[in-house]
Amino acid sequence: MSNGKFSAGEARATGLVDVADANRQYNALVGRLHGGLDRTNAESNWINRSHLVDYALQKVQVTNGIELASALQDNGGTAEFNGLCYDDYGGEWYPNSSLSLTGLKEGMLHIEFSSCYWIRSVDIAAPKAVRWRLLWDGQVVASTGEHFLDYGNIYLCADIPVAGDGTLSLEFSFTSMDTTYDVTSIPHFYFWGGSLLTRGVWR
Amino acid sequence: MARITNTPLVPGAALTAAQLNGKFGDIETATTTGLDDENVRQEGIDYLQFEVETSSGKAGTILRNTGFTNNGVGTTGTPYTSVDPADPAGSALPHGTGAVLSFGTGGQQLSVNDMLRVHWHTWVSDWTFTGGLFTGGTLDMPCWVIWLEWDITSNALANYEAVPGQTAFTDTAGAGEQMGLCSEMAATMVIPHGYHYLLATVVTEREHDDLQLRRSFNYVNETGNAITVYGLRLVIDGLYHPEYSANTGLVNALVKPAAGGGSWAGEEVDIASITLGALFQRTR
Numbered sequence: 001m002s003n004g005k006f007s008a009g010e011a012r013a014t015g016l017v018d019v020a021d022a023n024r025q026y027n028a029l030v031g032r033l034h035g036g037l038d039r040t041n042a043e044s045n046w047i048n049r050s051h052l053v054d055y056a057l058q059k060v061q062v063t064n065g066i067e068l069a070s071a072l073q074d075n076g077g078t079a080e081f082n083g084l085c086y087d088d089y090g091g092e093w094y095p096n097s098s099l100s101l102t103g104l105k106e107g108m109l110h111i112e113f114s115s116c117y118w119i120r121s122v123d124i125a126a127p128k129a130v131r132w133r134l135l136w137d138g139q140v141v142a143s144t145g146e147h148f149l150d151y152g153n154i155y156l157c158a159d160i161p162v163a164g165d166g167t168l169s170l171e172f173s174f175t176s177m178d179t180t181y182d183v184t185s186i187p188h189f190y191f192w193g194g195s196l197l198t199r200g201v202w203r
Numbered sequence: 204m205a206r207i208t209n210t211p212l213v214p215g216a217a218l219t220a221a222q223l224n225g226k227f228g229d230i231e232t233a234t235t236t237g238l239d240d241e242n243v244r245q246e247g248i249d250y251l252q253f254e255v256e257t258s259s260g261k262a263g264t265i266l267r268n269t270g271f272t273n274n275g276v277g278t279t280g281t282p283y284t285s286v287d288p289a290d291p292a293g294s295a296l297p298h299g300t301g302a303v304l305s306f307g308t309g310g311q312q313l314s315v316n317d318m319l320r321v322h323w324h325t326w327v328s329d330w331t332f333t334g335g336l337f338t339g340g341t342l343d344m345p346c347w348v349i350w351l352e353w354d355i356t357s358n359a360l361a362n363y364e365a366v367p368g369q370t371a372f373t374d375t376a377g378a379g380e381q382m383g384l385c386s387e388m389a390a391t392m393v394i395p396h397g398y399h400y401l402l403a404t405v406v407t408e409r410e411h412d413d414l415q416l417r418r419s420f421n422y423v424n425e426t427g428n429a430i431t432v433y434g435l436r437l438v439i440d441g442l443y444h445p446e447y448s449a450n451t452g453l454v455n456a457l458v459k460p461a462a463g464g465g466s467w468a469g470e471e472v473d474i475a476s477i478t479l480g481a482l483f484q485r486t487r
Contacts, residue, residue, distance in 0.1 A: 019212050019213070019214045019215075019218075020214075022212050022218070023211045023212055026212075026226060027211075029230065030207045030230070033207060033230070033233070033234065033238075033242055034206065034207070034241075034242065035241060035242060035243070035244060036242075036244055037238065037242050037243045037244065037247060038243065038244045038246075038247030038248075039247060039248060039249040039251055039252060042243075042247075042248065042251075042252050043252070044251045044252060045251075045252070045253070045254050045255060046252060046254055047248065047252045047253045047254055047264075048253075048254040048262070048263065048264060049263055049264050049485070052264070054487040055487055057264070057265060058265060058485075058486075058487070059486075059487070060318060060423070060484075060485075060486035060487070062318065062421045062422070062423050062486075064368055064389045064421070064422075065368070065386060065389070067385065067386075067455075075447050079446055079447075079448060080343060080444075080445045080446065080447065081385075081445040081446070081447050081455045082447040082454075082455055083455075112419060112421075114418055114419040114420075116388060116391060116392070116393045116418075118346075118393075118445055120343070121344060121398060121399045122342070122343050122344070122399055122406060123406075125401060149395050149398065149411075149414075150344040150346070150395040150396075150397075150398055150399070151344070151346040151393040151394065151395040152393065152395070152416075153392050153393060153416050153417065153418045155417050155418070155419060190385075190445070190455065192385040192386070192388060192455065193385065193388035193389055193390075193391050195389060195419065195420065195421050197320070197419075197421045
């Protein structure tokens with residue numbers, strides 16, 4: 001990329017002013033000002049927020065209150081959480097939440113997810129564990145290992161290149177039912193207080 | 204766009220000083236506060252032109268301010284004891300010299316559409332079953348809760364309240380009980396009080412060994428008014444159990460039993476190191 005330096009030759013100091021030369025020099029200067037300026041012409045250290053339109057550099061979206069999908073919340077008459085029962089869940093990855101992100105440009109997307117969880121453990125004969133993962137347009141971009149505490153806090157983070165708008169999905173996978181020990185109608189798992197942060201950065 | 208009308212010099216006509224001055228005056232006029240994106244070539248502006256803050260990086264273009272604190276403690280914990288329902292609930296976590304993040308005399312402004320991001324990490328070093336909690340029957344494991352509070356009143360830091368979307372665990376459940384709704388736990392960290400295991404065929408409880416826990420909180424100010432944050436702190440309380448019942452309004456909640464025969468007071472957890480970090484940044 002050429003720089004913005006004005007490089008048209010000057011008229012000779014001892015010569016008479018020629019109309020063609022004068023017009024050529026002047027036209028070259030004006031032409032440079034009409035769409036030819038660049039970083040070599042501009043001063044350094046002056047652009048601040050007041051010079052930028054919204055979303056010139058980034059777009060941030062925060063979604064709070066993410067919890068176990070309502071379709072999986074059941075209680076079975078227990079005094080515990082309204083949570084995941086084997087009446088409604090058979091195992092493997094479940095698409096819990098989906099978020100369509102718009103207004104993104106080609107660049108990087110920073111993703112964070114944090115949440116609390118509970119696993120029923122009083123029926124310890126059949127131990128349980130849960131995993132989460134984040135997907136961008138169907139591609140896994142971050143995942144946890146197995147969480148098995150009675151209560152815990154999870155944190156997922158990823159920075160990925162994106163071409164523009166897309167869909168961010170949150171999935172979890174819980175231990176399948178133990179047909180010997182598990183009761184299908186009581187809750188075994190619940191997560192709540194989830195916060196999903198996305199930040200598209202393109203400059 | 205700053206556009207310059209270019210009337211060429213005419214061959215054969217006398218060239219006067221006024222004509223020349225006029226032509227360069229046109230340039231001066233157009234380039235004085237008139238240059239914009241149409242005068243600049245594509246990708247013509249670079250990082251060099253951005254106003255930077257060389258000592259901290261907080262130029263305000265995206266990042267406005269940061270804060271970080273820790274309590275200067277390693278793995279040796281301070282015990283916290285579970286108590287019966289009270290208002291306000293919980294105990295502030297500052298011990299040692301940290302875990303309260305102050306933003307000075309003037310506080311830090313969270314402008315409209317600005318975002319506050321808080322991350323905290325804690326080392327839970329020990330638990331003590333002291334109150335007979337698990338004797339006499341099988342009990343669903345209870346938990347401790349740590350939640351985030353801020354002071355948006357003054358730099359006296361005497362008026363902390365739960366951050367937006369966060370309960371202070373003072374709602375009423377059943378008679379004498381207190382609770383927090385799970386829908387209001389945007390800044391809650393949960394700590395298991397122990398775990399169950401099978402000893403022969405008997406379900407038995409035991410304390411964990413050390414646990415390191417982390418949680419984050421994100422809040423975008425969409426109130427329409429700027430908020431000045433003077434301080435952030437963490438509060439711990441226990442013990443709570445999960446409940447969904449008529450007492451909780453048929454929503455998921457963490458409930459603390461009433462004082463008396465069913466009390467869970469007297470249990471302990473030791474909290475060792477705490478780190479707390481915050482970012483104030485633009486979202487647009």
